[in-house]
Amino acid sequence: MKRRLFLLFLLVAILLSTASCGQKQPEEKTSVVVAGLRGPTSMGMIQLFEEQSLNNDSYTVEYIAESAPDALTAKIINNEIQIAAVPTNLASVLYSKTEGEVQFLALNTLGVIHIVGSLDITELSDLKGETLHISGKGATPDYAVNYMLQSLGLSDHVELVYYADHASLAQAVIAGDAKAAVLPQPFVTQVTMQSEEIRLLVDLNVEWGKITKGSSGLSMGCLIVNKSFADNNRDFVMDFLTEYEKSVNWVNSNTAKAGILIAKHGILPNSDLAEAAIPLSAIVYESAQDSKVEVENFLQILMDYNPSSIGGKLPDENFYFE
CATH class of the missing domain: 3.40.190.10 (Periplasmic binding protein-like II)
Incomplete structure (x- = not known):
């Protein structure tokens, strides 16, 4: 009798163990940090800040804003930030420093x-x-x-x-x-x-x-992405760019509402200033491929003036996300 009970308990334990193993474990979410600078480079994506866009079953997305580029540089190099809005020449410097592990995603700020x-x-x-x-x-x-x-x-x-x-x-x-x-x-x-x-x-x-005789504009700010992250999460990056472009269009068309959000998230100190500054801040969205010639011309001018301003050399084709 005892032997039968033991065998019964053993069978139940095996069945429960098998059922447990057969259940699909939830996949671990991928963490993404999107960073910007306080000012025009982050004003364009304020709708993403407000809505915490692209947080879903697969991704946990954190949006942060810093006061100066230096606060972002080390984190970008150490892969602590996956997507960032930075000065265009800094994007080139980072591409050189990381040996190609940073890519140019889009132009987001012109002459300001x-x-x-x-x-x-x-x-x-x-x-x-x-x-x-x-x-x-x-x-x-x-x-x-x-x-x-x-x-x-x-x-x-x-x-x-x-x-x-x-x-x-x-x-x-x-x-x-x-x-x-x-x-x-x-x-x-x-x-x-x-x-x-x-x-x-x-x-x-x-x-x-x-x-410059019109050969170049002041291509001041851009979006960059960690190349390894982009290679492994292309759908996310494409969705991000779609949402970013929508946000830019919304900000430029709804200056009062956007100004309130810009102040709320600490990008600028108050909403009146933000509302007045938006039309003058040259906030744009131009994809890497669409802005490539313009950006190359801008970087070439900086290169000719001071090579160290862009990291010592002009970025090659792989710099531009496609």
């Missing part, structure tokens, strides 16, 4: 830098003998402005004073300590809203176009 202040000038050549204040030494605006000054023969005739960040320079403009300053949006809008004496002095998009 201008000269603002109270100085009586209307074009770049008027700066001869003047002082120009600029933030972010070694960043894209610095390279672009120095290239333009060099092209006009003004490198030795304009004194450059550098500030650590855009916010500090904006305060100097508002205080009247900087009569002419290079600032990007939304800081241009911020300072011109503070005083009637502060105005947009020189549109650097126009100056760049004249100097």
Whole structure:
């Protein structure tokens, strides 16, 4: 009797074990971090931030925004961030540093830098003998402005004073300590809203176009992706680009609502500033293949001026996602 009971219990245990093994275990979700910078490069994807887009049974997606590119660089190199919005020249630098493990996904920000202040000038050549204040030494605006000054023969005739960040320079403009300053949006809008004496002095998009004879635009910001992630998760990347483009279109068409979300997620300090800055922030979506020639021309100009600005060499064909 005991033997029969033992055999019965053994049979039940085997059947339960077999049934358990036969059940399909849920697949582990893939974690994705999408990162941007506070300012125009993240303003375009604010709808994704708000809706926490693409979180589903297969992916856990986290959206973050940092204040400066340096805060993203190490995380991108260490594969802690899968998709990021960064300055275009930084994308090229990262492609070189990672030996091709970063790809250009899309162009998302065009020319957003201008000269603002109270100085009586209307074009770049008027700066001869003047002082120009600029933030972010070694960043894209610095390279672009120095290239333009060099092209006009003004490198030795304009004194450059550098500030650590855009916010500090904006305060100097508002205080009247900087009569002419290079600032990007939304800081241009911020300072011109503070005083009637502060105005947009020189549109650097126009100056760049004249100097380059229209061969290049100021391709300031872009989306990048970790190549290994893109290779293994192509459907996700394509879905992300679709949602990103929708968000860009929505932001540009719904500035008031978008401004509220931009402030809510800490991309800009308040909704009024965000709403006013959106139309001036050149927020776009151009796929890697559609923007390839434009970006190559921009990077070539930076390369000719200072090779280190783009990582020492022009990226090859594999840089551009397709």
